[in-house]
Amino acid sequence: xxxxxxxxxxxxxxxxxxxxxxxxxxxxWLTGLLRDLSVAEEIWHDSLxxxxxxxxxxLPDNPGGWLRVTARHLAIDRLRHQQVSLAKSRLIQxxxxxxxxxxxxxxxxxxxxxxxxxxxxCHPAIAYENRLALTLYAVCGLTTRQIANALLLSTSSxxxxxxxxxxxxxxAGIGFVIPQQKQLPERxxxxxxxxxxxxxxxxQQEWHEAQDEVDLAAEALRLGNLVLEMLPEQTECMGLVxxxxxxxxxxxxxxxxxxxxxxxQEQDRSLWDRNLIEQADARLEQALRMKKPGSYQLxxxxxxxxxxxxxxxxxxxxxxxxxxSLLMQYDGNPVIAINAAVALAxxxxxxxxxxxxxxxxxxxxxxxxxxxxxxxxxxxxxxGDPEQARIEYEKALARTENSRxxxxxxxxxxxLIGKLL
Amino acid sequence: MKYLLxxxxxxxxDAQQDEERxxxxxxxxxxxxxxxxVYLSGERLSPVETATTVQMRDGNxxxxxxxxxxxREQLGGFFLVDCRxxxxxxxxxxxxxSAEIGSIEIRPLWFQEE
Numbered sequence: 380x381x382x383x384x385x386x387x388x389x390x391x392x393x394x395x396x397x398x399x400x401x402x403x404x405x406x407x408w409l410t411g412l413l414r415d416l417s418v419a420e421e422i423w424h425d426s427l428x429x430x431x432x433x434x435x436x437x438l439p440d441n442p443g444g445w446l447r448v449t450a451r452h453l454a455i456d457r458l459r460h461q462q463v464s465l466a467k468s469r470l471i472q473x474x475x476x477x478x479x480x481x482x483x484x485x486x487x488x489x490x491x492x493x494x495x496x497x498x499x500x501c502h503p504a505i506a507y508e509n510r511l512a513l514t515l516y517a518v519c520g521l522t523t524r525q526i527a528n529a530l531l532l533s534t535s536s537x538x539x540x541x542x543x544x545x546x547x548x549x550x551a552g553i554g555f556v557i558p559q560q561k562q563l564p565e566r567x568x569x570x571x572x573x574x575x576x577x578x579x580x581x582x583q584q585e586w587h588e589a590q591d592e593v594d595l596a597a598e599a600l601r602l603g604n605l606v607l608e609m610l611p612e613q614t615e616c617m618g619l620v621x622x623x624x625x626x627x628x629x630x631x632x633x634x635x636x637x638x639x640x641x642x643x644q645e646q647d648r649s650l651w652d653r654n655l656i657e658q659a660d661a662r663l664e665q666a667l668r669m670k671k672p673g674s675y676q677l678x679x680x681x682x683x684x685x686x687x688x689x690x691x692x693x694x695x696x697x698x699x700x701x702x703x704s705l706l707m708q709y710d711g712n713p714v715i716a717i718n719a720a721v722a723l724a725x726x727x728x729x730x731x732x733x734x735x736x737x738x739x740x741x742x743x744x745x746x747x748x749x750x751x752x753x754x755x756x757x758x759x760x761x762x763g764d765p766e767q768a769r770i771e772y773e774k775a776l777a778r779t780e781n782s783r784x785x786x787x788x789x790x791x792x793x794x795l796i797g798k799l800l
Numbered sequence: 801m802k803y804l805l806x807x808x809x810x811x812x813x814d815a816q817q818d819e820e821r822x823x824x825x826x827x828x829x830x831x832x833x834x835x836x837x838v839y840l841s842g843e844r845l846s847p848v849e850t851a852t853t854v855q856m857r858d859g860n861x862x863x864x865x866x867x868x869x870x871x872r873e874q875l876g877g878f879f880l881v882d883c884r885x886x887x888x889x890x891x892x893x894x895x896x897x898s899a900e901i902g903s904i905e906i907r908p909l910w911f912q913e914e
Contacts, residue, residue: 502886504886504890550908551886551906551908552801552803552883552885552886552889552908552912553885553886553887554884554885554886554887554888556885556887558887559887561891562887562891
């Protein structure tokens with residue numbers, strides 16, 4: 380806690396800041412004690428309410444520490460009121476002995492507990508969309524309004540999701556534990572999926588800092604780094620963090636001044652964040668040296684080849700194609716299959732790419748992706764067939780509800796009309 | 801925590817299984833679960849064609865031949881187990897031989913002892 384900075388803020392601004400900074404760790408610690416996320420949440424909110432009442436009169440020297448000590452006292456009270464078993468009374472004793480000013484309590488708090496909280500919130504037995512909401516709420520310390528805005532939901536439906544997720548945690552007996560070695564790969568995979576989904580939904584959105592919106596992409600990176608800090612040997616986690624960094628490095632170049640998306644080939648590479656690219660590259664190197672490849676590492680490797688090319692023309696398409704064929708062995712996701720076909724076109728010509736895309740179109744689960752048709756359109760355009768390109772862009776347009784994608788397709792269509800006339 | 805593990809399979813697929821081998825595997829699982837202190841009880845059910853459904857409506861009893869819901873997979877048996885948490889129950893469910901061709905639905909019992 381930066382105390383000096385804290386003094387410049389009004390008590391309610393300060394609390395907002397501390398809420399964001401400490402919610403994850405406090406809920407993790409309290410859930411570890413009380414074995415119930417909802418009760419932990421109640422106590423954390425009670426502590427904040429007490430602070431809001433007393434701080435305007437008397438601001439403590441260490442506001443963060445004050446909150447933690449208060450929460451601890453409330454937790455002890457709560458444990459005393461519950462049916463007292465022997466284990467519980469021991470716990471209460473241990474808690475009560477802890478010195479309020481204890482340095483250990485302040486220093487590097489509860490990382491194990493935080494990891495447990497992340498695994499709990501991302502448990503595969505909780506519905507996918509509810510996992511996202513719960514993680515943002517309990518681990519990232521975002522308010523329901525912020526999360527609702529970021530996930531494009533109404534506050535009431537977000538609250539429903541949170542309620543459902545919390546009730547599933549409790550009634551299904553989802554343990555507050557770090558999964559055993561045997562289950563770790565499956566459970567970690569579920570955590571990484573949540574992080575990556577947060578990242579992609581944040582990355583696709585326009586983000587307005589001024590309007591107190593939350594940058595989900597940055598939040599996802601923060602979570603990824605957190606998990607990696609605690610599980611440093613997990614190569615797929617390294618791969619995911621590296622993938623997110625490579626993508627974030629290109630963030631400033633991926634839209635023009637009007638906010639329209641710019642294709643990778645046409646981006647101004649001087650806008651890319653070179654430092655972040657180097658960091659991502661070093662991280663990926665480190666992961667690949669450990670020789671446990673996986674989907675995220677390969678996706679990061681592909682992003683890395685793009686990022687390290689001096690210009691679009693100098694992109695190493697041979698290497699990208701090799702990486703895609705490896706990646707397809709790990710991950711049959713339609714978006715990857717479509718991108719692989721586009722990469723093939725860059726290496727072997729538009730015709731080869733189009734043949735691949737036409738073959739993909741025969742699969743029902745791929746045929747409804749707008750990306751498939753925009754990829755075909757782009758290849759037809761490059762092959763000098765604007766009429767066919769127009770038809771495909773219109774198909775893409777009919778298959779998306781995302782307003783950014785729609786305006787992008789409209790912009791490409793407008794560009795084609797000149798050639799058709 | 802106590803969980804009911806409900807075993808759903810497609811009876812047509814079930815009929816193609818090697819019955820003797822299947823029973824050996826089930827018996828083996830039960831003795832493992834007993835050793836681990838997890839097993840409370842378990843039963844196999846007669847085929848769905850033996851099912852009868854009863855409903856009481858305004859004091860009248862409605863009886864119909866067959867299961868309550870017509871689905872591709874039918875309830876064919878269950879285990880009642882005592883597990884540490886859901887992860888543990890999921891691990892046990894994954895060891896049930898019929899999980900390889902059917903589905904296991906895991907439901908915690910309503911009342912749980914502390």
